[in-house]
Amino acid sequence: MLLWLTAFTIAQFLECQVTARPNIVLIVADDLDLELNGTFPLSKTRKLIAGQGANFTNMYVTNPLSCPSRASILSGMYPHNHRVINNSVQGGCSDHNWRQLEKLTLGSLLQKESYTTCFVGSYLDEYGLSNASGGYYVPLGWSSWKALVGKSAYYNYKVFDNGEIKVHDDQYAADYFTDYVKNASIEFIQGKPSDPFFLFIAPPACSPPFTPAPQFKSMFAKQKAPRTKSYGATGKVVNTLCLKYSSMHDDEAGVN
Numbered sequence: 188m189l190l191w192l193t194a195f196t197i198a199q200f201l202e203c204q205v206t207a208r209p210n211i212v213l214i215v216a217d218d219l220d221l222e223l224n225g226t227f228p229l230s231k232t233r234k235l236i237a238g239q240g241a242n243f244t245n246m247y248v249t250n251p252l253s254c255p256s257r258a259s260i261l262s263g264m265y266p267h268n269h270r271v272i273n274n275s276v277q278g279g280c281s282d283h284n285w286r287q288l289e290k291l292t293l294g295s296l297l298q299k300e301s302y303t304t305c306f307v308g309s310y311l312d313e314y315g316l317s318n319a320s321g322g323y324y325v326p327l328g329w330s331s332w333k334a335l336v337g338k339s340a341y342y343n344y345k346v347f348d349n350g351e352i353k354v355h356d357d358q359y360a361a362d363y364f365t366d367y368v369k370n371a372s373i374e375f376i377q378g379k380p381s382d383p384f385f386l387f388i389a390p391p392a393c394s395p396p397f398t399p400a401p402q403f404k405s406m407f408a409k410q411k412a413p414r415t416k417s418y419g420a421t422g423k424v425v426n427t428l429c430l431k432y433s434s435m436h437d438d439e440a441g442v443n
Contacts, residue, residue, distance in 0.1 A: 208300070208383040213293075215260060215387075217253055217339075217394045223413055228406075253339075253394065254280035254312045261292040274312040274338075281311045281319035286326075293387070294328030303380040305331040307371045308389030312338045315347055323347050330380075333371050339391030340364060341398040359401055365392050366400070 214236075219225035226233060249259040250266045258264070258271040258279075266272055269288055271279035279285060289295065294304045306329050313319040315336035325332040325347070336345040341364045342357040355362040368390045375386060399406075412418070 208302075210383050211297075211302075211385045213385070213387050215257065215389050217391060220251075222415055222417075253309075253391075254278070257309075257311060257389070258285065258288075261294075262288055263293075264288075271311070276313050276316075276318050276320075281313040281316075281321075283320040285311070286320050289326045289328065292326070292328055293385070294326065296328070297385045298328045298330065301383070303330045303382075303384040304328060304387075305333075305372075305375045305380070305384065306387045306389070307333045307375070308335065308368045308387075309339055309391040309394075310334040310389070315345070323352065325350060331375060335364065335391065339394040339396070341392075341396070363400055365390050 216229075219229075248256055250256050250272075252274055254274045255266045255269075255271045255278075258269045259266060262269050269279070270284050271282075274280050276282050294306065298304050306326075310326075314334060315323050323336070331349060333346055333348050336347055336352075342355070342362055344355050344362075344364060346353045346355065346367070355364070355367070359366075368388060372386060372388050375384075
């Protein structure tokens with residue numbers, strides 16, 4: 188929800204009459220569950236970003252799954268409107284309906300306002316796969332595009348790099364995907380893109396298959412997940428509620 192509010196703020200910004208437009212870097216991260224103290228390992232991130240900015244302490248994500256959440260961040264819509272309800276094509280992830288909405292995403296809106304736009308990282312989980320709509324393609328609105336094909340991976344993956352498929356192996360220095368995202372993002376900024384620019388950085392870490400960089404492999408060897416009241420509980424009831432409300436539109440769900 189914090190990131191959706193960031194997107195909403197950008198949309199409001201575009202409506203304002205301003206003479207100087209800032210460069211924007213938006214970083215999204217997966218699996219930072221507050222109840223499980225998910226930001227605990229990110230001490231540097233908290234110090235360098237959160238510690239010098241604003242913290243939203245009463246926010247709620249629209250949907251905790253990767254694909255619906257990123258679709259909301261990109262579009263500013265709730266899942267029952269953009270229709271991406273889970274991480275499968277059948278659930279709207281990278282399906283035909285989403286392709287129609289890409290003209291309304293942050294990249295498209297900012298590009299229309301003369302922003303140079305760049306996406307680096309994990310787009311939607313089914314992106315580029317044979318069963319998804321469109322296969323390999325650069326979505327509307329992006330001046331530069333370096334997106335992971337398919338679900339999260341750290342080695343042995345493919346990237347659709349501005350119209351070209353690039354295959355990566357299993358060597359840390361050349362292929363580790365989190366570092367690839369970092370290096371590609373730095374390369375974009377150091378390339379001095381035309382101002383203003385919008386850089387969307389989307390590493391899949393720490394999603395499955397949970398492959399750490401070698402130097403961090405043993406850093407949290409003695410840590411274990413908090414044993415909360417919901418630990419080990421099934422998601423049947425939650426999934427039922429999600430499916431119920433995902434089939435409703437704003438007027439039915441009581442959302443203005």
